[in-house]
Amino acid sequence: xxxAVMDAHHSEAHHEPAKxxxxxxxxxxxxxxxxxxxxxxxxxxxxxxxxxxxxxSELFQPGLQFIAPNVFNQMTTMHALVMVFxxxxxxxxxxANWMIPLMIGAPDMALPRMNNWSFWxxxxxxxxxxxxxxxxxxxxxSGWTMYPPLVLQTGDAFPFLIFSVHLLGISSIxxxxxxxxxxxxxxxxxxxxxxxxxxxxxxxxxxxxxxAVMPVLAGAVTxxxxxxxxxxxxxxxxxxxxxxxxQHIFWFFGHxxxxxxxxxxxxxVSEIIPTFARKPLFGHDSMVYAASSIAFLSFIVWxxxxxTVGMPLTGQLFFMFSTMLIAxxxxxxxxxxxxxxxxxxxxxxxxxxFSLAILFLFTIGGFSGLMLAIVPADxxxxxxxxxxxxxxxxxxxxxxxxxxxxxxxWLPKWTGHMYNEKLGKVHFxxxxxxxxxxxxxxxxxxxxxxxxxxxxxxxxxxDFNAIASVGAVGYGLSQLLFVYVVVQCVRGKGEKAxxxxxxxxxxxxxxxxxxxxxxxxxxxxKISSSSTFS
Amino acid sequence: xxxxxxxxxxxSDSKKPEPIDRTLAGRLVLLAIAMFGFGFxxxxxxxxxxxxxxxxxxxxxxxxxxxxxxxxxRTVQLGxxxxxxxxxxxEFSAEVEEMAIHPGGIYEATFIATNLTDEFxxxxxxxxxxxxxxxxxxxxxxxxxxxxxxxxxGETKEMPVRFIVESDLPDYIDTITLSYTFFDTAxxxxxxxxxxxxxx
Numbered sequence: 001x002x003x004a005v006m007d008a009h010h011s012e013a014h015h016e017p018a019k020x021x022x023x024x025x026x027x028x029x030x031x032x033x034x035x036x037x038x039x040x041x042x043x044x045x046x047x048x049x050x051x052x053x054x055x056x057s058e059l060f061q062p063g064l065q066f067i068a069p070n071v072f073n074q075m076t077t078m079h080a081l082v083m084v085f086x087x088x089x090x091x092x093x094x095x096a097n098w099m100i101p102l103m104i105g106a107p108d109m110a111l112p113r114m115n116n117w118s119f120w121x122x123x124x125x126x127x128x129x130x131x132x133x134x135x136x137x138x139x140x141x142s143g144w145t146m147y148p149p150l151v152l153q154t155g156d157a158f159p160f161l162i163f164s165v166h167l168l169g170i171s172s173i174x175x176x177x178x179x180x181x182x183x184x185x186x187x188x189x190x191x192x193x194x195x196x197x198x199x200x201x202x203x204x205x206x207x208x209x210x211x212a213v214m215p216v217l218a219g220a221v222t223x224x225x226x227x228x229x230x231x232x233x234x235x236x237x238x239x240x241x242x243x244x245x246x247q248h249i250f251w252f253f254g255h256x257x258x259x260x261x262x263x264x265x266x267x268x269v270s271e272i273i274p275t276f277a278r279k280p281l282f283g284h285d286s287m288v289y290a291a292s293s294i295a296f297l298s299f300i301v302w303x304x305x306x307x308t309v310g311m312p313l314t315g316q317l318f319f320m321f322s323t324m325l326i327a328x329x330x331x332x333x334x335x336x337x338x339x340x341x342x343x344x345x346x347x348x349x350x351x352x353x354f355s356l357a358i359l360f361l362f363t364i365g366g367f368s369g370l371m372l373a374i375v376p377a378d379x380x381x382x383x384x385x386x387x388x389x390x391x392x393x394x395x396x397x398x399x400x401x402x403x404x405x406x407x408x409x410w411l412p413k414w415t416g417h418m419y420n421e422k423l424g425k426v427h428f429x430x431x432x433x434x435x436x437x438x439x440x441x442x443x444x445x446x447x448x449x450x451x452x453x454x455x456x457x458x459x460x461x462x463d464f465n466a467i468a469s470v471g472a473v474g475y476g477l478s479q480l481l482f483v484y485v486v487v488q489c490v491r492g493k494g495e496k497a498x499x500x501x502x503x504x505x506x507x508x509x510x511x512x513x514x515x516x517x518x519x520x521x522x523x524x525x526k527i528s529s530s531s532t533f534s
Numbered sequence: 535x536x537x538x539x540x541x542x543x544x545x546s547d548s549k550k551p552e553p554i555d556r557t558l559a560g561r562l563v564l565l566a567i568a569m570f571g572f573g574f575x576x577x578x579x580x581x582x583x584x585x586x587x588x589x590x591x592x593x594x595x596x597x598x599x600x601x602x603x604x605x606x607x608r609t610v611q612l613g614x615x616x617x618x619x620x621x622x623x624x625e626f627s628a629e630v631e632e633m634a635i636h637p638g639g640i641y642e643a644t645f646i647a648t649n650l651t652d653e654f655x656x657x658x659x660x661x662x663x664x665x666x667x668x669x670x671x672x673x674x675x676x677x678x679x680x681x682x683x684x685x686x687x688g689e690t691k692e693m694p695v696r697f698i699v700e701s702d703l704p705d706y707i708d709t710i711t712l713s714y715t716f717f718d719t720a721x722x723x724x725x726x727x728x729x730x731x732x733x734x
Contacts, residue, residue: 111559177559177563180558184558185558212565213569237619239658239719240660245577245580249573252576310666312666312667
């Protein structure tokens, strides 16, 4: 993808998009590809949501009501895989595709054809993954972590699971390469690295994390595949292997993965809060260093997921303290956001409301993470509903809320129309109330000893489970309102948006008209001090 | 650029963009491939790490030769645990459940396994020592676990292990447990596949 492609783009610059399906199948435009990523993400979010509701219906009461235990296990496994790889990751890649070129003043992504490929792999990978529900033996039911030897008992779905993980990995790696090359090579001439907006920064760091760990996951699942079909013994004790080794390799991927899911969310919040506080982001450079520190630390904390599998005392202490250390750069970020709002002229439009909710609710998830990092406490909390509460607090009101905040924030730029602010706020309040009704009781369930990944439970857990299930149904239904608001905005029902959309926001994306033209920044923009905050 | 202003077509700016640096993309691809390799490299790293530290209770898997002086005045209790993996049709037990040993002395224990089927079978025993701090001082001079064992239909075998617990075993360890798990190697993948299908 070199000057030839760039030239081709240049000469076609004022062509209209192709008509019909070809526009999407052959898409190389970053805005089209970004849109496709976001639509796929929404579809997968609703798919994974239906699975979550099936789980919560079964758990509404003790005893077995609707589904067999094995189907329940398939639901928890597929819910996680679909939400992590299908909803959150593609949504952030979609936002990166749409916004990074607009934010750094680039005409498109650096490698547009690879961009097309990395998107179009995804629908087929998920088709393959979801098709396992109809195979003999059903879908994977071993948990999304795919621990051997249990995962090797998966029926016919096993190789399909492995290959779909391979495809998702290839797609993520290509997306990451594209983002890094774009950011490094295609910034507007005056945009130095430390002048880049925070969303671009967090994505640059995330892309390096993806490149470092997705291949390790691919390696781990390849070992599972050869153990099952080709007679190797990486994880089979009979042949001299060790199933615990899988957990080490998996979490070497898995822990950086959770920062892959949250760092772009930090970037989104860092864009939105300054706009609605009408102040520059406090401590831009310290935000960059904090995000980099989080990324570095994410590589040396993995074994805190496995305290109970056995580890010498020195290992436990090392992983406990290194995990707690992550609270420091995360605290820097939270502090900077609060300081940004300090004495700001704040208004509370929907994106700001979601960002504020992230500040409160993500921090709750962070604190329960600190509790889980304490080895003696973790031995009590491990594999309980406390863990479920913890990671849903960081993933739903963290990553998912950030994605929704970003959609509300940039939707007028994408469509040229304002969304319905009143309905947006209703959606925010319904989501925030119901997410707490769903997940807060799970803390109590976990502390009282309810294990995760079970379809039935002891009767003393009934009340909190019933409350959580009601919250889940409420949260699920509220998201239909989100779909309605977005669809109405895309159909042009709202008032026309100005190119700035908000009250004097900073950043290059607000210098192009709304909706953003099909081709933008064919000529690199000049950056004046007023268009960026730093 | 001031707010709301469109990027303008200044003729002096309209030169072609710089060509994309393709070496960066190439390097990033290499990084991804290297990290895929690193995933596999973690396997030997893990084994070496466990071997050096004795973590996971792993013991030597080839015969060990040693001359040690016996510490007659120190006694360590050695217990034996036997497990058959995955309800396979075997009987597997130790001849004695426990023995008292002196560090530095050479001892022999006998394990008995019976193939309960009327088929020819191969099996592999995998040892583990607890506490793991004792693992690197527990040296096997001869063990049925070094190789796979073959069993005729219904055959019962007595299998010896000769070992030494080195005299530099830390003082605070006064009990050691040697555990063997017995794996049916020939049917490993078959049993797993069958178990997977039976659950549905």
